[in-house]
Amino acid sequence: MIVEYFAYFAMKYLYYILVLIVSFVLFREFFGQPAKKSAQSGTPGLTSYKSSDSSENRKTEVEVEPALPRDLEHIPYHYVRKPEKELLARASEFYQMAAARRTLRSFSTDPVPKEVIHEIIKAAGTAPSGAHTEPWTFVAISDPTTKLQIRNIVEQEEEINYKKRMGIKWTTDLSPLRTNWIKEYLTAAPYLILVFKQVYSILPNGQKKIHYYHEMSVSIACGILITAIQYTGLVTLTSTPLNCGPAIRSLLGRPSNEKLVLLLPVGYPTEDATIPNLHRKDLSEILVEID
Numbered sequence: 001m002i003v004e005y006f007a008y009f010a011m012k013y014l015y016y017i018l019v020l021i022v023s024f025v026l027f028r029e030f031f032g033q034p035a036k037k038s039a040q041s042g043t044p045g046l047t048s049y050k051s052s053d054s055s056e057n058r059k060t061e062v063e064v065e066p067a068l069p070r071d072l073e074h075i076p077y078h079y080v081r082k083p084e085k086e087l088l089a090r091a092s093e094f095y096q097m098a099a100a101r102r103t104l105r106s107f108s109t110d111p112v113p114k115e116v117i118h119e120i121i122k123a124a125g126t127a128p129s130g131a132h133t134e135p136w137t138f139v140a141i142s143d144p145t146t147k148l149q150i151r152n153i154v155e156q157e158e159e160i161n162y163k164k165r166m167g168i169k170w171t172t173d174l175s176p177l178r179t180n181w182i183k184e185y186l187t188a189a190p191y192l193i194l195v196f197k198q199v200y201s202i203l204p205n206g207q208k209k210i211h212y213y214h215e216m217s218v219s220i221a222c223g224i225l226i227t228a229i230q231y232t233g234l235v236t237l238t239s240t241p242l243n244c245g246p247a248i249r250s251l252l253g254r255p256s257n258e259k260l261v262l263l264l265p266v267g268y269p270t271e272d273a274t275i276p277n278l279h280r281k282d283l284s285e286i287l288v289e290i291d
Contacts, residue, residue, distance in 0.1 A: 067131060067132075067133065067203075067209055067210075068131070068132060097230065097231055098227060098230065099280070100230070101226070101227075101230040102235070102275045103236075103237050103238065103275070104185075104235040104236070104237055104269050104273055104275065105179075105185055105237060105273075106185070106188075106269060106270040106272070106273035106274070107185045107188040107189040107190075107235075107265055107267045107268070107269065107270065108188070108267060108268040108269065108270050108271075109188055109189075109190065109267075110190065110267065110268050111142075111190045112190045112191055112234065112266065112267055112268070114140075114142070116232060116234075117140050117191055117193070117266065119228075119232075120193075120225065120228045120229055120232060120234075120266075121138045121140065121193070121225070123224055123225070123228040124136075124138065124195075124221045124222070124224045124225035124228060125138075125221070126224065127217065127220045127221035127223075127224050128217065128220060129211075129213070129214075129217035129220075129221075130211065130212030130213035130214070130216070130217055131210075131212050133198075133201075133209065133210075133211040133212060133214070133217070134217075135197055135198040135199075135201070135211035135214040135217055135218060136195060136196065136197060136198065136217070136218050136221050137195075137196040137198060137254065137258055138193060138194070138195055138196075138225075139193070139194040139196065139252055139254070140191055140192070140193050141191065141192040141193075141194070142190060142191050142192075144187070146251070146252075147186060147187050147189075147192055148187055149251055150186055150192065150248060150251065150263075151183055151186035151187050153244055153247045153248055153251065154183050154186060154239075154241045154244050154248075154263075155181055155182060155183055157241060157242065157243045157244045157247075158180075158181035158183065158241060158242070158244075159181040160243075161181065161242045161243065162180060162181050165242065165243070166242075176276065177276055178276075183239075185237060185265045186263075186265060188265075188267075189265035189266060189267040190266070190267045191265070191266040191267060192263065192264065192265055192266070193225070193263075193264045193266055194248070194252070194260060194262070194263050194264075195218065195221070195222055195225065195260075195261045195262040195263075195264070196249070196254060196258040196259060196260055196261060197214050197215065197217075197218040197258065197259050197261050198211055198214060198257055198258055199211060199214055199257050199258070199259060200257050201257065202257075218261055219261075222261065222262050225264070226238065226264070229264070229266055234266055234267060234268065235266075235267065235268065235269050236264045236265060236266050237264065237265050238262065238264065239262070239263040239264065239265070240261075240262060240263070241263060244260070244263075245259060245260035248260055248263075
């Protein structure tokens with residue numbers, strides 16, 4: 001009778017018994033061991049934890065070195081202050097140049113000197129970056145075969161984008177711009193400049209180098225790159241082909257720590273090139289002044 005009652009009790013409360021046993025084991029595992037270790041050393045458990053953490057922190061502080069030299073030299077900044085009248089004139093001149101920039105989709109096949117492309121990319125490389133990590137790679141392509149391979153990748157994905165991924169609202173908003181998944185400019189333009197962001201890099205000792213604000217840093221570099229193209233007298237198109245990054249990265253043999261951010265065809269417009277008659281926001285719509 002007693003055995004039957006015990007069996008009934010065990011079956012009825014088996015779940016609670018198991019929970020109790022598991023809780024006891026976990027308690028011993030996580031809270032029992034430090035106390036045991038501290039008892040052997042003759043110090044309280046809490047003190048043992050603090051001591052361990054402090055030693056680990058000291059060890060980390062000793063091992064960590066800045067990416068830049070600790071004794072980095074700081075030199076005087078030579079600046080020539082310009083008269084206010086000249087400041088306004090230069091600002092207005094730059095605005096007129098920047099305002100003339102338009103997105104082109106009809107490119108001439110006329111070649112562009114390689115040296116011009118080099119200077120443009122050098123300008124982009126002057127962008128500020130988090131902790132001076134310079135987390136960017138610019139790939140300049142003039143090889144016709146590689147441009148065709150990139151075009152094939154982009155058009156294949158863009159057709160899926162337009163027909164499935166982007167949705168009716170997105171494609172409807174693009175329709176006045178007369179865009180589609182056919183990207184002739186990728187093979188017509190004499191140069192393609194692809195901008196990759198480096199999420200991190202590898203130091204000579206094999207450790208990862210953190211790239212702070214890599215997204216923002218590369219975005220600033222792209223702005224300078226586009227402006228340099230305009231200032232030079234060439235035209236471009238800001239292309240961010242959806243879902244094409246991994247395939248293009250593989251094609252170009254870029255490492256896994258690099259992600260494609262922007263693809264720019266660069267060259268001259270065709271004689272019959274057209275642009276949509278768009279108007280930019282007025283200053284009053286984009287500026288908030290607090291005097």
